[in-house]
Amino acid sequence: MSEQLPDVQANRPDVTVGLNQVGVTGVEKLVKLAREGKRPIVLMAEFEVFVDLPSWRKGADMSRNMEVVDEILQDAVEEPRYRVEDVCGETAERLLAKHDYTTSAEVRMEAAFVTKDRTPATDRETQGTIDIIAGATATEDGTREEIGTRVTGMTVCPCSQGMSEARARETLEELDVDDATVETFLERVPQPGHSQRGHATLTVESTGAPEVDLMELVDIARDSMSARIYNLAKRPDEDHMTYRSHADAKFVEDCVRSMAESVVDRFPDLPDDAVVTMKQSNDESIHQHNAHAERVATVATLRQEIRD
Numbered sequence: 450m451s452e453q454l455p456d457v458q459a460n461r462p463d464v465t466v467g468l469n470q471v472g473v474t475g476v477e478k479l480v481k482l483a484r485e486g487k488r489p490i491v492l493m494a495e496f497e498v499f500v501d502l503p504s505w506r507k508g509a510d511m512s513r514n515m516e517v518v519d520e521i522l523q524d525a526v527e528e529p530r531y532r533v534e535d536v537c538g539e540t541a542e543r544l545l546a547k548h549d550y551t552t553s554a555e556v557r558m559e560a561a562f563v564t565k566d567r568t569p570a571t572d573r574e575t576q577g578t579i580d581i582i583a584g585a586t587a588t589e590d591g592t593r594e595e596i597g598t599r600v601t602g603m604t605v606c607p608c609s610q611g612m613s614e615a616r617a618r619e620t621l622e623e624l625d626v627d628d629a630t631v632e633t634f635l636e637r638v639p640q641p642g643h644s645q646r647g648h649a650t651l652t653v654e655s656t657g658a659p660e661v662d663l664m665e666l667v668d669i670a671r672d673s674m675s676a677r678i679y680n681l682a683k684r685p686d687e688d689h690m691t692y693r694s695h696a697d698a699k700f701v702e703d704c705v706r707s708m709a710e711s712v713v714d715r716f717p718d719l720p721d722d723a724v725v726t727m728k729q730s731n732d733e734s735i736h737q738h739n740a741h742a743e744r745v746a747t748v749a750t751l752r753q754e755i756r757d
Contacts, residue, residue, distance in 0.1 A: 597652025
């Protein structure tokens with residue numbers, strides 16, 4: 450075909466309404482991240498890539514989005530990239546440059562990552578899986594990048610446990626066990642409560658790359674719940690997880706607050722305008738519904754609330 454095809458996307462739309470996000474989702478790509486003195490990490494990542502669209506333009510140039518993603522990932526092969534949030538940030542900046550009609554470009558990425566763990570009681574090597582979450586938004590004012598994780602753990606309901614403790618106390622008193630022994634027993638043997646599989650999400654966003662370590666965020670998210678869980682678990686490990694979770698029963702709200710406190714404590718150098726997103730969702734075991742809590746706040750706000 451010798452004649453150049455018309456640029457239909459550049460036409461004026463029938464309805465002149467601007468759009469916040471236009472782009473592509475479900476883009477699967479291999480991402481290779483370099484590590485000092487170690488083999489690179491290869492992730493099977495899924496991208497979402499968007500630009501905003503002014504009211505006077507019919508459509509965005511979708512192929513440019515795909516072109517930029519491919520360019521960045523090819524560059525990552527030739528010039529090492531160490532952080533997924535930087536991959537997203539550079540992609541967003543190139544998108545902004547290639548689409549001269551846009552004012553913002555956004556890139557989101559998620560990927561499963563296999564971690565090496567050791568079982569808590571038998572000290573055996575096992576593997577776990579977490580989700581890496583990264584993203585970036587580029588505008589004329591600069592680029593903000595986000596990094597974080599979604600992990601799975603275990604929680605125990607304090608309310609249910611409280612009812613079990615009351616029943617145990619009443620039974621022990623009926624058996625003429627003295628008060629001091631009752632208190633000692635209940636202190637040493639946490640009573641049952643209904644448990645849930647919990648899903649904690651924790652991300653940090655700032656101007657440029659957030660000054661946080663991804664694996665430290667993983668630890669914070671895992672430890673915000675009643676207990677960590679493991680793919681491999683012998684009976685001593687099962688006993689450890691069961692005891693640990695019941696010794697630290699938490700509501701879904703408690704998990705979010707634990708993440709907030711740990712971020713403030715472990716990342717004192719984060720700028721005040723960094724934004725922390727914390728979510729906890731629990732798969733309820735005795736209800737047909739699930740429990741959810743979340744908080745999105747600047748670091749300055751969290752620091753003030755925790756101090757107060």
